[in-house]
Amino acid sequence: DAGVTQSPTHLIKTRGQQVTLRCSPKSGHDTVSWYQQALGQGPQFIFQYYEEEERQRGNFPDRFSGHQFPNYSSELNVNALLLGDSALYLCASSLPGSRFTDTQYFGPGTRLTVL
């Protein structure tokens, strides 16, 4: 049973560039959430996708956008990169159960470095 997969593992970009991160959910899951984890901090919720729509969004600017495909995989796009966008980006998938009971399962993350 394949878990959540993310690509690439590492990425180096320069300020002002754009980046796309990819995520494939755990088998049987159709809901994908994205989180940003700065060094030494807990993850922060960016947004969640369900049925190819953004269902919920955290406190992140519009430079952060996403997409979900019919096969439930998802992309996170970040435009006009800032040094402060350097972080570990985690993708999590879950079943569409009750909102406060469903467990989110995380992928290994993509480490983004902005120079």
Add this chain to the structure above:
Amino acid sequence: AQKITQTQPGMFVQEKEAVTLDCTYDTSDPSYGLFWYKQPSSGEMIFLIYQGSYDQQNATEGRYSLNFQKARKSANLVISASQLGDSAMYFCAMREGGSGGGADGLTFGKGTHLIIQP
């Protein structure tokens, strides 16, 4: 105000001892879920245990148990018989039920760095 507070930035514990990691939370929503995750140096967040706000009994999963004290708004993780492989960051997280549409993301604490010593 922080919704999840983990007051222990780091802990050193002898192998085979039990360890308690503290977590307090803040919410006015009667419906919520509490989660603990382990994050080794590799970076992947590993789900350990879940407790729902309406659950009458404390959750247990193998060597992990959750000491849920609803009135105190605390959800401490207890690891019995600690092992060297338990060394990692541990995060407490919460999702509130809410009255609006859609599902909320998890809110995480800042984590506790647990080091198991031989």
